[in-house]
Amino acid sequence: MISVSTLPPHIHKAVAPFNPNNDKYDVFPAKVNVGGKSYYAFVFKGNAERLIVEEDGTVPKLTEVIKPALIAPSYNTICGNIGKTGTRWVNTYKTGAFKRLQKALMYMKDKYLAKLDSVTIKSVDSFIHMIDEMNYYQNQLTNVVKSAISFADGTNKKELVTEEDYYTLRNYNVIMVRSAVNQNNIQLEAERDRVQAIQGLSAAIPLFNIKDWLILAYIRHHHKGFLSKTHYPQEAKEMEDLKRMVEVDKPLEQDDEADTILKKYRNPK
Numbered sequence: 001m002i003s004v005s006t007l008p009p010h011i012h013k014a015v016a017p018f019n020p021n022n023d024k025y026d027v028f029p030a031k032v033n034v035g036g037k038s039y040y041a042f043v044f045k046g047n048a049e050r051l052i053v054e055e056d057g058t059v060p061k062l063t064e065v066i067k068p069a070l071i072a073p074s075y076n077t078i079c080g081n082i083g084k085t086g087t088r089w090v091n092t093y094k095t096g097a098f099k100r101l102q103k104a105l106m107y108m109k110d111k112y113l114a115k116l117d118s119v120t121i122k123s124v125d126s127f128i129h130m131i132d133e134m135n136y137y138q139n140q141l142t143n144v145v146k147s148a149i150s151f152a153d154g155t156n157k158k159e160l161v162t163e164e165d166y167y168t169l170r171n172y173n174v175i176m177v178r179s180a181v182n183q184n185n186i187q188l189e190a191e192r193d194r195v196q197a198i199q200g201l202s203a204a205i206p207l208f209n210i211k212d213w214l215i216l217a218y219i220r221h222h223h224k225g226f227l228s229k230t231h232y233p234q235e236a237k238e239m240e241d242l243k244r245m246v247e248v249d250k251p252l253e254q255d256d257e258a259d260t261i262l263k264k265y266r267n268p269k
Helices: 009-018 066-092 095-115 117-156 163-187 191-204 209-226 233-247 258-262
Strands: 025-027 031-034 037-044 051-056 160-162
Touching: 009 051, 025 191, 031 066, 037 066, 051 066, 051 160, 066 163, 066 258, 095 117, 095 209, 117 160, 117 163, 160 163, 160 258, 163 191, 163 233, 191 209
Parallel strands: 031 160
Antiparallel strands: 025 037, 031 037, 037 051
8 A cells, every 4th residue: 555655755756846835745545547657646634635646756737637636536535435434334234133123023913913904914014025125235235345345455455546446446336325225215115114013013912911012112113213204304315315416427527526626636737
């Protein structure tokens, strides 16, 4: 992995004229290779301005290096998104908990089937199906985050990121976000059924059956933790925003943040 301390002297020398205030800076942990040329990408601490330098120490005009100038910060942002948000999503739900919840619902349905009306039965089935779907996307989410982290570690170790590497990592990120969006859409769509299932089961349990009331409390506890427009309106809105974001797959240069990123560069315009 490239660091400031491992940079060749001629690269430090190339940066100096573009750093009149002697700002401290960090370097992207791998060279960015586009069109057969490799570049070092820098970000200056404090003002977050940037500089991109060719491997031989040439500081090119920004118009000549649009792609590598965008790839480095975008790649870094995706790594952070996968490492922080993706890992948090992976740890939000556990497949073991899904299995226990599903088992509890099936137990209640089987035991009180004769007492349940058709609406409740359908709602319980929907609740169970929701868990199946969530489990599928949770596994997908776990696998893609693991693969993405391994891939990013690999590019750091070889100290080289190509344009193809960027799109590979971006694809991992898209799959990750879509998995989370799908998982949360399922929760929102099943919210009414979850409520109806709990209400119907509650009406069927005898007053003094402590065991089954505890099982229902366990089901209700999980229900309250699932995404809901009622209980988590802000989170539900954020998921809608994420959904719109991944539905539009723009080229790197057309990304909404591209102009903002490019304005930060100290390279000659």
